[in-house]
Amino acid sequence: MNVEQFDFDLPDDLIAQTPLKERSESRLLTLDYANQRIEHRQFFHIQNYLKAGDALVLNNTKVIPARLFGMKETGAAIEILLLEDIGEDTWKALVKPAKRIKIGDKILFGEGVLTAECVAVQDEGIRQLKLQYDGILQNILDKLGTMPLPPYIKETLDDASRYQTVYAKTPGSAAAPTAGLHFTTELLEQLIAQGVDIYYVTLHVGLGTFRPVSVDNVDDHTMHSEYYEIDEVTAKALNDKKLAGKRIISVGTTSTRTLETxxxxxxxxxxxxxxxDIFIYPGYEYKAIDGLITNFHLPKSTLMMLVSALAGRELIMKAYSEAIQERYRFFSFGDAMFIYKGEQHGGNNV
Structure with a gap:
């Protein structure tokens, strides 16, 4: 399968640069792939599509201010993005320009408040950095770091909390699980009141989610690994839901990848x-989930392939074409889609 099959033309002005004032007032495209039916709503209407007994699974990872600007001892400017804590104050990091950083080189941040020494070199611009500092690292990052917004967002984010879900809990992500940005505390409470059960998993978002596909053939792409956790309470509850024939709806591709893994x-x-490092693309048979709440994704991305595996490539491309025609907002701060299997009522539903 060729990567070009997941390409589409997107006008630049449909790439959302800032979040809406109210999270749940984003638009919602619902895609019933069993009946090939598309509807247009606002996100708070998700209540009408979820029912008592459904399990809604959210990723409670928290984005850390992992983007840091520093300099080598020689004075050369260096930018890093902390990707993964691998223990003993050593992190995998994406470094720019990577060619300037070799083993033994040191990068200074905040006039030496934080120092990073390169201890290993990996490909694709990744380095292992040993951090040296006094105090609590999270506090230092809060002072020196910035939110690692995707490169297609050119505007400054005035309120850093808008790049966090309202239920973010476990620090460790280099990017937000953006499908969850549409939920407010009030909306979650309303869903609970109508009988929807809410559970949490953790997947720390790193390169595996947003690294572009650089090969022509989908089968040749290799995913980077990302850390996940699922606890005993959630695992047991979801097994009970499966046995009872209830729906499991994942919020975001990160929750999906955790559950399917x-x-x-x-x-x-x-x-x-x-x-x-699970890579979900057409041909994959979903085992864990029955529906997916997600944002609109980049052309030729692994996330386009993941949603196509659930609803079918042709139907996803049709939905995206309609979203562009209806001027939905795309990507991290954009609008949402709910992909689900509606009840079939016989006859030809195409």
């Missing part, structure tokens, strides 16, 4: 943690 490994949900 665990279910594919154990043929059930199980309390576990580790690293996943």
């Amino acid at each position: 665990v279910y594919s490994m154990y043929n059930e949900f199980r309390a576990s943690s580790g690293y996943t």
Whole structure:
């Protein structure tokens, strides 16, 4: 399967540069792939599509201000993006320009408040950096770091909390699980009141999610691994939902990848943690989820392939074409889509 099959033309002015004033007032395209039906709503109407007994699974990772600007001891300017804590104050980081950083080189941030020494070189601009500092790293990052907004966002984010979900809890992500940005605390409370059960998993978003596909053939793409966790309470509850025939709806592709990783490994949900490099694209048979709330994704991205595996490539491309025609807002601060399998009522529903 060729990567070009997941390409589409998107006008630049449809790339959302800032979040809406009210999270849940973003638009919502619903895609019932069983009946090939598309509807246009606002996000708070998600209540009308979820029902009592559904399990809604959210990723509670928290974005850290992981983008840092510093300089080598020689004075050369260096930018890093902390990707993954691999223990003992050592991090995998994306470095720009990477060619300037070799083993033994040191980068100074905040006039030496934080120092990063390169201890290993990896490909694709990634370095392992040993951090040296006094105090608590999170506090230092809060002072020196900035939110690592995607490169297609050119505007400054006035309120950093808008690049966090309202339920963000576990620090560690280099990017937000953006499908969750549409939820407000009030909307979640309303869903609980109508009988929707809410559960949390953790996947720290890193290169695996947003690294572009650089090969022509989908089969040749290799995903970077990302850390995930699912606890005992969530695993048991989701197994009970499966046995009872209830729907499991994931919020975001990161929640989806966590659930599919665990279910594919154990043929059930199980309390576990580790690293996943699962790559979901057409031909993959979903085992864990029954529906997906997600944003609109970049052309030729692994996320386009993931949603196409659920609803079918042709139907996804049709939905995207309609979203562009209706002038939906795209990408991280954009609008949302709910992909689900509606009840079939016989006859030809195409």
